[in-house]
Amino acid sequence: MLKPRLAALCLAAGLIVAGGGYALAQQQADDDSTGGENTPLNLPNDVAVFGKFDPTIRKATAIVNGFIITDTDVDQRLNLVLAANGQKVSTEERDRLRLQVLRNLIDETLQIQEAKSNDVTVPSSDIDQTFQRVAGQFKNTPDQFTAFLKSKGSSANSIRRQIEGELAWQRLLDRKVQPFVNVGDDEVKQVIARLNASKGAKEYHVGEIFLSATPQTDAQVHANADRVMDQIRKGGSFVAYARQYSEASTAAVGGDLGWVRAEQLPDAIAQILPEMQPGTVSPPIAVPGGYSIIAVQDTRQVLMSDPRDAVLSLKQMTITFPKGTTQDQAGPRVAAFAEATQKMGGCGGAKDVAAKLDADVVENDNIRIRDLPPVLQTQMTAMSTGQATTPFGSVTEGVRVLVLCGRDDPEVAGKPSFDQIYNQMEQERVDLRARRYLRDLRRDAVIEYR
The missing domain is CATH 1.10.4030.10 (Porin chaperone SurA, peptide-binding domain)
Incomplete structure (x- = not known):
């Protein structure tokens, strides 16, 4: 039985539809009366309805x-x-x-x-x-x-x-599932030995979308994977597609695999990974049991520090322009802004220069280089304390420079612990069994389509 408020909403919706239908019929009658023949429907006064109509029932x-x-x-x-x-x-x-x-x-x-x-x-x-x-x-x-x-x-x-x-x-x-998955200590030690041997090798921050396929569904799944890849390359959210499409356990976290080395992944993926740049998405890759679409979010070197992990203390200086200012009109002021910020002698002179140029100043003491746009990462990696970037931005949203006030360089990256490696290997095996489990549930289910 419907709750009173819900019943009232359904009744209101029904009246809106009925009212709209009456208005349309009345308009048609008015149009017909202006010319041409108007054939009556000849409906009976007592209409017998066969079957029960309930607009609240959803098919x-x-x-x-x-x-x-x-x-x-x-x-x-x-x-x-x-x-x-x-x-x-x-x-x-x-x-x-x-x-x-x-x-x-x-x-x-x-x-x-x-x-x-x-x-x-x-x-x-x-x-x-x-x-x-x-x-x-x-x-x-x-x-x-x-x-x-x-x-x-x-x-x-x-x-x-x-x-x-x-x-x-x-x-x-x-x-x-998990209590019955075993990872031996010797297996973990072998992975640690390989890590030590591969110091300096590349690691990849990877996202995955896995679509399972059988010999009978291979062509259909491959075509579907192609469409997913195409939508992502056109600007679709990899995370959103991973959550809805991927059949791996990582779907719940938007397909995020974390940091991995190529040799930790299936051979077909390991071969294509070194050719990919951060921000790119692979075509569907045939792997055991189906197809994987791989996104490379970032790269680093195994057991090595990455200069992009340096934490910066910055001052951002911004000049803005009146609405309607053209690029040419803004040019002289941007040039003066660039010259003044390059000569101001570091963060200590930022306040005085900002006052002369009518610029706003914002401070932030906890910015990693890797979190900046790629073009600024390149500049910041090479900059010394007190230097400023070249101006960037736009006339409509403001032109900015970043002034480097200090830098905490990263320590040499430590190798993953025994427990971290153990947990990753265990999760991979749980993931494989989970896919088999779900496959068996599909096979035994009674599913009717209407």
């Missing part, structure tokens, strides 16, 4: 072991993906995304059902806590985030269901 898209996934469920999750992606997609791509979202919802349902059948439940308080943390990442309160989701055609319930699925599945794996 099922799929029924998974008795659990109904509706069109609304799919649409809300799809809109969540599109909002996270921040990119317009074609109708054809939207249809493909919708199909993938439905598959994800089916997997999510199977995971929740399997967890419950093993007495693994997720308290609503845990879901609330995660939802609050996600809202915080958007700099929203939970109520603000709920309103944001609604404005995008999604809902808080949709993302809460996804949170429940991820937490339930992880807790089930912790109980039924």
Whole structure:
């Protein structure tokens, strides 16, 4: 039975639709009366309706072991993906995304059902806590985030269901899979020995999207992986696609694999990784069990310090221009700004120079070089204390320079501990068994499509 307020909303929606229909029919009647023949419909006064009409009933898209996934469920999750992606997609791509979202919802349902059948439940308080943390990442309160989701055609319930699925599945794996995964001490020692032998070799901060395939589905999965890669290269969010598409356990963290060396990954990935630059995405790579799409976020050298890890103390000086100022009109002032900041004698003279140039000054004592835009990383790595960058920015948003007030150089990177390596190897094996577990759940499920 509907709650009073919900029933009232449904009634109001029904009246709006009915009113709109009447207005359209009345407009048509008015148009017809101005000319031409008007054929009456000859409807009876007493209309017998066969069957029950209930506008509150949502048609099922799929029924998974008795659990109904509706069109609304799919649409809300799809809109969540599109909002996270921040990119317009074609109708054809939207249809493909919708199909993938439905598959994800089916997997999510199977995971929740399997967890419950093993007495693994997720308290609503845990879901609330995660939802609050996600809202915080958007700099929203939970109520603000709920309103944001609604404005995008999604809902808080949709993302809460996804949170429940991820937490339930992880807790089930912790109980039924992880205790039976073994990593030997000798295996870990071998990895440490290889690390020592590879000092100075490259490490990669890698993201992954893994799509499983069988010989029967290989062509279809490969084509789907191509489309995902194409959307990401056009500006789509790798993290958003990883969360919705990837079948690896890293999907929950946006596909983040952390720092790895090429030899720690499957051979096919290890071969292509050294050719990739930070910020690039690979084409689909055939790996055992399916295809992987790899994103390289950053690189560093094994057991070596990286100058980009230096922590800087900076002053940022900014000059702004009246609205409508052209590049040519701003040129002389930018040139004077560049000359003055190069000659001011470091951070001590910044205040006086800023006053003469009507510039704003902001200080920050905790900026890593690696967190700056690439072009500024190059300058900062080579700069000495007291020097300023060349001006950068735009006439509309302001022209800036960064003045280096101090630098804390990084220590030589320590090698991963025994426990860190052990945990990584264990997680990889849990991930493999988890994929097999989910595959078996799909195979045994009763799924009806409507």
